[in-house]
Amino acid sequence: MAENEAPPPRRGLGGEKKTTINDIARLAGVSKKTVSRVINQSPFVKEETRERINAIIAETGFSPDPQARGLAFRRSFLIGLVYDNPNPQYVVNMQLGLLDAMRGSGYELVVHPCNRGAPTFLADFRRFIERQKLSGVVLTPSVSEDDRVKAVLEEIGCAYIRIASVPVDEPSHIIVSNDRVGGRAAARHLAELGHKTIGFISGPPSFRSSHERRGGFEDELKDRKIGLTPDYIMQGAYTFETGLSCAAELLSRTPRPTAIFAANDEMAAGALHAIRRAGLTCPADVSVVGFDDFQIASSVWPPLTTVRSPTREIGRMAAEKLIALSAGEVQAREAAPGAAPALVVRDSTGPATN
Amino acid sequence: MAENEAPPPRRGLGGEKKTTINDIARLAGVSKKTVSRVINQSPFVKEETRERINAIIAETGFSPDPQARGLAFRRSFLIGLVYDNPNPQYVVNMQLGLLDAMRGSGYELVVHPCNRGAPTFLADFRRFIERQKLSGVVLTPSVSEDDRVKAVLEEIGCAYIRIASVPVDEPSHIIVSNDRVGGRAAARHLAELGHKTIGFISGPPSFRSSHERRGGFEDELKDRKIGLTPDYIMQGAYTFETGLSCAAELLSRTPRPTAIFAANDEMAAGALHAIRRAGLTCPADVSVVGFDDFQIASSVWPPLTTVRSPTREIGRMAAEKLIALSAGEVQAREAAPGAAPALVVRDSTGPATN
DNA sequence: AATGCGCATGTTAGCGCAAACATTCAAGGC
DNA sequence: GCCTTGAATGTTTGCGCTAACATGCGCATT
Numbered sequence: 045m046a047e048n049e050a051p052p053p054r055r056g057l058g059g060e061k062k063t064t065i066n067d068i069a070r071l072a073g074v075s076k077k078t079v080s081r082v083i084n085q086s087p088f089v090k091e092e093t094r095e096r097i098n099a100i101i102a103e104t105g106f107s108p109d110p111q112a113r114g115l116a117f118r119r120s121f122l123i124g125l126v127y128d129n130p131n132p133q134y135v136v137n138m139q140l141g142l143l144d145a146m147r148g149s150g151y152e153l154v155v156h157p158c159n160r161g162a163p164t165f166l167a168d169f170r171r172f173i174e175r176q177k178l179s180g181v182v183l184t185p186s187v188s189e190d191d192r193v194k195a196v197l198e199e200i201g202c203a204y205i206r207i208a209s210v211p212v213d214e215p216s217h218i219i220v221s222n223d224r225v226g227g228r229a230a231a232r233h234l235a236e237l238g239h240k241t242i243g244f245i246s247g248p249p250s251f252r253s254s255h256e257r258r259g260g261f262e263d264e265l266k267d268r269k270i271g272l273t274p275d276y277i278m279q280g281a282y283t284f285e286t287g288l289s290c291a292a293e294l295l296s297r298t299p300r301p302t303a304i305f306a307a308n309d310e311m312a313a314g315a316l317h318a319i320r321r322a323g324l325t326c327p328a329d330v331s332v333v334g335f336d337d338f339q340i341a342s343s344v345w346p347p348l349t350t351v352r353s354p355t356r357e358i359g360r361m362a363a364e365k366l367i368a369l370s371a372g373e374v375q376a377r378e379a380a381p382g383a384a385p386a387l388v389v390r391d392s393t394g395p396a397t398n
Numbered sequence: 399m400a401e402n403e404a405p406p407p408r409r410g411l412g413g414e415k416k417t418t419i420n421d422i423a424r425l426a427g428v429s430k431k432t433v434s435r436v437i438n439q440s441p442f443v444k445e446e447t448r449e450r451i452n453a454i455i456a457e458t459g460f461s462p463d464p465q466a467r468g469l470a471f472r473r474s475f476l477i478g479l480v481y482d483n484p485n486p487q488y489v490v491n492m493q494l495g496l497l498d499a500m501r502g503s504g505y506e507l508v509v510h511p512c513n514r515g516a517p518t519f520l521a522d523f524r525r526f527i528e529r530q531k532l533s534g535v536v537l538t539p540s541v542s543e544d545d546r547v548k549a550v551l552e553e554i555g556c557a558y559i560r561i562a563s564v565p566v567d568e569p570s571h572i573i574v575s576n577d578r579v580g581g582r583a584a585a586r587h588l589a590e591l592g593h594k595t596i597g598f599i600s601g602p603p604s605f606r607s608s609h610e611r612r613g614g615f616e617d618e619l620k621d622r623k624i625g626l627t628p629d630y631i632m633q634g635a636y637t638f639e640t641g642l643s644c645a646a647e648l649l650s651r652t653p654r655p656t657a658i659f660a661a662n663d664e665m666a667a668g669a670l671h672a673i674r675r676a677g678l679t680c681p682a683d684v685s686v687v688g689f690d691d692f693q694i695a696s697s698v699w700p701p702l703t704t705v706r707s708p709t710r711e712i713g714r715m716a717a718e719k720l721i722a723l724s725a726g727e728v729q730a731r732e733a734a735p736g737a738a739p740a741l742v743v744r745d746s747t748g749p750a751t752n
Numbered sequence: 753a754a755t756g757c758g759c760a761t762g763t764t765a766g767c768g769c770a771a772a773c774a775t776t777c778a779a780g781g782c
Numbered sequence: 783g784c785c786t787t788g789a790a791t792g793t794t795t796g797c798g799c800t801a802a803c804a805t806g807c808g809c810a811t812t
Contacts, residue, residue, distance in 0.1 A: 062528070064798060075762050080800060088760060107529055111474060112798030114465040115767045122508075132490035132693070139509055152508045152530060154476075155493055174416070175461055176506060284697040310697060317699045339486070340697055343638040343664060345671045418768060429792050434770060442790060466768030469797050 063106050071104075072097045083108055110150065120177045123366060126156045126169070126193075127184045133338040134355055138184060138207075141359020149367055151179065160187060170196050178202055180366040182359075185209070189252050203370040205362045209256040216369065219362050223253045226351040226385030227260025230333045233349065233387055234303045235268045238396035239331065242272060243294035243301035245311050248281045257307045257335060276301060280311045287314025295322050295330070302330060302396045309334035309341045312348050316392070327394035337388050346391035354383035417460050425458070426451045437462055464504065473531045477720060480510045480523070480547075481538045487692040488709055492538060492561075495713020503721055505533065514541055524550050532556055534720040536713075539563070543606055557724040559716045563610040570723065573716050577607045580705040580739030581614025584687045587703070587741055588657045589622045592750035593685065596626060597648035597655035599665050602635045611661045611689060630655060634665045641668025649676050649684070656684060656750045663688040663695045666702050670746070681748035691742050700745035708737040 065083075069076040074093065081089050082097045089097075100106075114120040125142060127135060135157075142153055156172060158165060173181065173196070180203040187193055188206040194213065197204045206213055209223040234242055244261060247254030258277075265272050278293055280286035287306055294301055295318060306312035312334030319326045326332055326346055334341055337352035361383070419437075423430040428447065435443050436451045443451075454460075468474040479496060481489060489511075496507055510526060512519060527535065527550070534557040541547055542560040548567065551558045560567055563577040588596055598615060601608030612631075619626050632647055634640035641660055645668060648655055660666035666688030673680045680686055680700060688695055691706035715737070 066798085076798090077763080077800080078761060081761090084800085090760060093760080105525075107525070109469075109798055110530060111465050111468040112767090113800080115463075115469055115769090116798080116800040118767070120465060122506075132486040135490050136486035140511065143509075143511065152476075154506045154508050155497075157494065157497065171459075171461070176464060310693075313697045320699065339664075340694055343667045343694055344698065345674065420768085430768095431770080431793080432791060435791090438770080444790065447790080463768050466797090467770080469799090470768080470770040472797070 063104050065106075065108060068097065068100055068104065068106055071100050107150075110152075114177065118177065119179050119370075121151050122154050122176055122178050123151050123363065123370075124154050124156050124173070124176070124178045124181045125184070126158060126181055126187055128158050128160050128187050129184055131336075131338070134184070134336075137355035138182075138359040141356035141361075142182060142363040144356070145360045145363035145367065151363075151367060154178075158187065160190060166192055166196060169193065170200070173197070173200055173202050179370040180204060182362050182366060183207065185253060186251055188212075203366060205366045205369070207358060207362055209252045212252075216365075219358055219365065221253075221353060221355075221358050222384050223256035223353075224260035224263075226335060226353065226387075227257040227262075228264040229260075229385065229387040230305050230335065230351055231261045231264035231268075231270075233389070233393065234305065234331065234333060235265065235270060237303070237331065237393060239301075239303040240270055240396065241276070241299050241301045241303075242270065243276045243278070243291070243297070243304040244272060245278045245280045245287060245290040245294070245304065245306040245315065247307040247311075248279070251282070254307060261305055280306070280314075282308050282310055284310050284314045287311025288318050289314075291315035291318035292322070295319065295324070300330075303333070303393070304330060305333045305335075307335050309336045309338050309348060309350055312350065312392075313340055313344045316344055316346075316348075327392055328397065331393040331396075333393060335385075341388075342390070349390045349393040350388055351385045352388045353385050357383040417458055419460075419462060422451065422454055422458065422460055425454050461504075464506075468531065473533050473724075475505050476508050476530055476532050477505050477717065477724075478508050478510050478526070478530070478532045478535045479538070480512055480535055480541055482512050482514050482541050483538055485690075485692070488538070488690075491709035492536075492713040495710035495715075496536060496717040498710070499714045499717035499721070505717075505721060508532075512541065514544060520546055520550060523547065524554070527551070527554055527556050533724040534558060536716050536720060537561065539607060540605055542566075557720060559720045559723070561712060561716055563606045566606075570719075573712055573719065575607075575707060575709075575712050576738050577610035577707075578614035578617075580689060580707065581611040581616075582618040583614075583739065583741040584659050584689065584705055585615045585618035585622075585624075587743070587747065588659065588685065588687060589619070589624060591657070591685065591747060593657040594624055594750065595630070595653050595655045595657075596624065597630045597632070597645070597651070597658040598626060599632045599634045599641060599644040599648070599658065599660040599669065601661040601665075603633070605636070608661060615659055634661070634668075636662050636664055638664050638668045641665025642672050643668075645669035645672035646676070649673065649678070654684075657687070657747070658684060659687045659689075661689050663690045663692050663702060663704055666704065666746075667694055667698045670698055670700075670702075680746055682751065685747040685750075687747060689739075695742075696744070703744045703747040704742055705739045706742045707739050711737040 065076045065079050069079045079097055082094050110121050129135060146153060183204060183206045185208060188208045204217060206218045207221060208218060209221055211218060211220055246258045262272060275297055278290035280290045287310060291304055291314060294304060304315050306315050312332050315332050316326055319330050324330055334348045334350035337350045341348040341350045419430045419433050423433045433451055436448050464475045483489060500507060537558060537560045539562060542562045558571060560572045561575060562572060563575055565572060565574055600612045616626060629651055632644035634644045641664060645658055648658060649672060658669050660669050666686050669686050670680055673684050678684055688702045688704035691704045695702040695704045
């Protein structure tokens with residue numbers, strides 16, 4: 045009866061008392077500290093004792109309370125995914141990758157989309173990390189490219205991994221999604237098909253990936269002595285509409301390009317429409333290559349030849365690294381190799397016809 | 399020096415000690431229990447005291463440690479999103495909606511994709527809820543339609559909200575995404591454009607939404623005395639490919655349908671290709687209506703007329719309801735009205751031409 | 753035999769908060 | 783005046799776990 049304060053609803057979950065470390069200790073005939081040592085893999089437990097305790101843990105299905113553990117450790121067992129990438133497919137793939145590596149690790153994933161433009165962004169971000177005492181944070185582009193964010197994390201002392209197109213940090217804190225390699229792959233493919241007059245639609249300069257995809261593309265063309273004049277380079281914004289308008293512009297050049305590389309699938313889809321609208325056919329008249337291999341790439345006509353970005357794999361690597369980091373493990377000095385983007389050839393590319 | 403056990407890294411986050419409820423109590427010249435009462439909105443605090451404490455809390459930016467709070471309350475302040483819906487856009491929109499309502503509430507969102515087919519699914523699910531002592535769970539289709547899941551939650555006593563196309567539960571536990579209304583809207587639109595011969599591509603029967611979308615569509619046509627014979631109904635699987643093949647089939651019927659309603663955008667995109675491939679034009683020869691209004695709807699040509707499913711709004715409502723539930727508030731007896739789907743008219747529909 | 757040392761374990765005191773049980777103080781009843 | 787009542791606050795205990803500090807025990811050393 046007593047006080048009856050407002051919101052806190054009485055009783056926790058279920059009715060029966062849940063098994064605690066004490067129960068395990070009693071069953072094993074040891075103190076709870078020894079059980080704790082087993083759970084935390086302390087080397088100072090006799091092999092035989094460890095096995096006995098582990099058997100009991102397995103039998104009872106016991107698993108330590110993350111909250112209590114967190115309170116004692118002064119950190120939660122939560123990993124945050126912080127992103128401002130508007131592409132749903134990227135986000136979901138990233139989440140799946142992270143969860144792949146987190147499964148069975150005792151960590152959980154909390155998602156935190158954010159708006160880097162908001163005036164309270166940094167303060168909110170900091171609050172989020174501190175309040176939740178996150179074990180670690182995964183940053184994706186373009187938050188991952190924000191050095192203020194990095195500074196906050198360093199100051200707080202929170203483990204983090206940045207996913208970025210270029211090595212912007214020490215190797216232990218970054219996973220490089222090798223967009224440059226992907227750009228090269230696209231150029232190589234078009235070159236091998238005999239294209240000489242190629243148009244390029246870049247992403248917005250605010251994304252590092254734009255520069256990388258473009259850089260890789262240009263490098264490969266240069267290596268092959270294929271020219272790419274400024275006239276044949278348009279700047280889009282990773283959207284369908286900009287893909288459409290930029291491609292329309294490119295198609296009006298003389299000589300008309302026989303191929304277009306758009307820096308993401310969305311823009312490539314726009315390019316397909318521009319081609320059709322111009323009375324041309326893809327790939328007979330103009331080939332198109334996209335980037336990302338998101339769902340849209342196989343839902344347009346013709347299905348897009350594109351560069352598959354191994355987002356899920358990158359997520360998995362990020363989580364593995366982060367868990368190791370937050371457990372205090374020392375990291376290798378060199379950056380992890382990082383899964384490389386790979387070309388997926390579909391129907392939107394064909395031999396040059398000029 | 400002492401033991402130096404393996405994984406637990408010493409020291410928590412940051413260096414400086416963080417402010418606790420004790421600090422606030424000291425500053426306010428009261429006991430920490432009084433501060434606790436203020437935080438938990440107990441009515442037994444003098445107005446003046448409450449204001450003074452609130453002022454200090456605001457000033458110091460203090461916010462209680464969720465872990466400690468959770469430990470004492472026997473529940474975390476985490477809300478879980480459990481889903482097996484493969485559509486990234488749906489998932490991301492849902493997450494955004496949930497977070498809209500959770501912002502500032504002190505809750506965080508942990509995501510939990512699952513595979514309902516896995517043999518350990520139910521056990522894993524239960525473990526997840528119990529271990530984390532989740533405050534609440536949001537279930538989306540098709541996990542939301544699984545009564546075993548509901549049973550587990552009831553047994554554990556965990557608050558939950560199911561998002562479903564039909565009222566499968568008591569009103570306090572469900573939010574209805576009125577797919578039937580959306581189906582009707584699509585039919586009305588086509589009828590008003592004068593279409594009489596209409597083809598329909600349904601979703602897979604394993605999703606309730608399939609039945610609802612189809613049901614609404616059929617009901618509206620019946621009300622308007624427009625026939626829809628089995629010949630003009632195809633069953634797809636919510637994928638681009640099935641949309642393509644089903645539409646091809648429909649286009650071979652005599653008389654040829656002047657309009658096709660596909661139960662999601664993905665299939666509608668497939669239908670567009672089938673139309674083009676058949677040498678026809680959309681919307682001149684055949685109109686197409688989709689469902690969902692995901693990104694793909696505006697990235698195909700012509701941009702799709704479709705039914706926008708207010709996923710984000712539904713998510714917001716779900717989180718609001720769940721927070722109220724988990725705070726022990728009594729729920730209204732009737733189901734919340736639920737944001738209704740709305741038709742978005744773009745370029746894929748036009749007047750009937752037969 | 754006394755000493756030291758290292759492994760294996762137990763004990764105590766928190767982590768930051770809320771529940772249950774005091775306690776205080778003022779207003780009102782007879 | 784004494785006693786009841788109840789609002790407003792404080793004290794203690796404990797949520798489930800770990801850190802820091804014992805402690806016990808066997809063995810090698812002097």
